[in-house]
Amino acid sequence: MSNYIDFLKQVPIFSDLDEESLNIVANSGFLQSYKKDSLILSEEDAGNALFVISGGKVKVVRSDSGEKEVILAILNESDFFGEMALLDGLNRSANVIAMEDSKLFIIQRSEFLELLRKYPDVSIALLQELSTRLRASSMKIKALSLKDAEGKVATVLLQLAEDIGKIKQGIVEIEKLPFQHELANMAGTSRETISRTLHSFAKKGLVELDGSRLRIIDYEKFQEMFK
DSSP: OHHHHHHHTTSTTTTTSOHHHHHHHHTTEEEEEEOTTOEEEOTTSBOOEEEEEEESOEEEEEEOTTOOEEEEEEEOTTOEEOHHHHHHOOBOSSEEEESSSEEEEEEEHHHHHHHHHHOHHHHHHHHHHHHHHHHHHHHHHHHHHHSOHHHHHHHHHHHHHHHHOEEETTEEEESSOOOHHHHHHHHTSOHHHHHHHHHHHHHTTSEEEETTEEEESSHHHHHHHHO
């Protein structure tokens, strides 16, 4: 259980709780493993649990009637999902799929709602996180609807830099860049456009590509160019 507590300390909505309170949270949930490419949540599922990523990576996706996939977000360790349906009790708003073997800490709806009643700090932190996600979603929708192909790809790279990038001396490194078809699904464009734009960025000296690793050479300049 102490391992659960160490992990929960890194989760934004639980990070301000003391050791005793974290122990209560740890006892409120359980750990479950998912294989790569397995479906964790479906849009048709009832909102009966909160999921916190203990290890691995997942993608939040929507599919149209033609089964074309649009990636809404990529979530990593200490991120959580399922909070919207959990709060209103309605069905899920998207599918969630494991991008690699993953472990999720799951808290059932009744237990989580009790935690919100008992710990107002968790409620406040959850509201702050929801506001941050809503603001980010609004900015992304605006960017992807108004910008050209280059701007769309840059918007996705900036999102990934914020979510999973590591910054050092002004350079942001994204160690495991999603596959090009996944980037295309995030940007609402084609795989060919992703490939062409990434190589254009590299030719201009804005990024460096090294296998699945991408570096944004001057992150502040890149932000200014494509904000």
